[in-house]
Amino acid sequence: xxxxxxxxxxxxxxxxxxxxxxxxxxxxxxxxxxxxxxxxxxxxxxxxxxxxxxxxxxxxxxxxxxxxxxxxxxxxxxxxxxxxxxxxxxxxxxxxxxxxxxxxxxxxxxx
Amino acid sequence: xxxxxxxxxxxxxxxxxxxxxxxxxxxxxxxxxxxxxxxxxxxxxxxxxxxxxxxxxxxxxxxxxxxxxxxxxxxxxxxxxxxxxxxxxxxxxxxxxxxxxxxxxxxxxx
Numbered sequence: 001x002x003x004x005x006x007x008x009x010x011x012x013x014x015x016x017x018x019x020x021x022x023x024x025x026x027x028x029x030x031x032x033x034x035x036x037x038x039x040x041x042x043x044x045x046x047x048x049x050x051x052x053x054x055x056x057x058x059x060x061x062x063x064x065x066x067x068x069x070x071x072x073x074x075x076x077x078x079x080x081x082x083x084x085x086x087x088x089x090x091x092x093x094x095x096x097x098x099x100x101x102x103x104x105x106x107x108x109x110x111x
Numbered sequence: 112x113x114x115x116x117x118x119x120x121x122x123x124x125x126x127x128x129x130x131x132x133x134x135x136x137x138x139x140x141x142x143x144x145x146x147x148x149x150x151x152x153x154x155x156x157x158x159x160x161x162x163x164x165x166x167x168x169x170x171x172x173x174x175x176x177x178x179x180x181x182x183x184x185x186x187x188x189x190x191x192x193x194x195x196x197x198x199x200x201x202x203x204x205x206x207x208x209x210x211x212x213x214x215x216x217x218x219x220x221x
Binding site for chain 1: 142152154203208209
């Protein structure tokens with residue numbers, strides 16, 4: 001059974017903290033993605049990666065960075081968390097142009 | 112990049128009524144995917160359409176891709192409470208990135 005896992009379901013951080021969100025997939029997918037989901041705004045792409053050490057900016061990359069050192073792992077980094085980064089963060093992976101598999105999400109609250 | 116507009120944003124129905132959500136683009140789409148996200152859950156893939164005029168069915172769900180490949184629809188016949196959730200359409204380009212619509216939230220009154 002295919003699986004995308006995320007390191008935390010819920011996370012509370014303080015303004016200015018550095019935050020790491022981890023995502024692991026066990027399907028040997030080339031492509032991995034980070035989205036944030038906010039009410040009324042749908043799924044907005046932050047960054048994606050199509051290979052190890054390769055990354056591309058999505059629609060809202062400001063304030064975020066990513067790391068992909070291994071094929072199965074894609075990390076999202078908030079260098080200095082701010083309250084407007086309070087959101088649901090969803091990781092996903094995909095092989096070529098087939099269906100996308102999402103992780104369970106991390107609900108991040110920045111206080 | 113490709114963009115898709117999804118309507119309506121919200122739809123409330125009585126159980127047993129039909130439901131349709133639409134996904135529209137001003138440009139020709141290479142493909143369209145549909146996902147369902149249950150409340151508190153994550154999006155789950157339903158189907159992919161790639162051919163002009165394609166129609167696919169999954170039990171009470173019917174998916175269509177327009178002849179011009181600029182729009183798509185998801186129709187649910189005789190809704191049930193288990194159909195509650197947000198339905199997203201997404202389309203992908205050559206870089207494997209999917210662009211999603213904002214989704215349609217369906218609520219069903221039992």
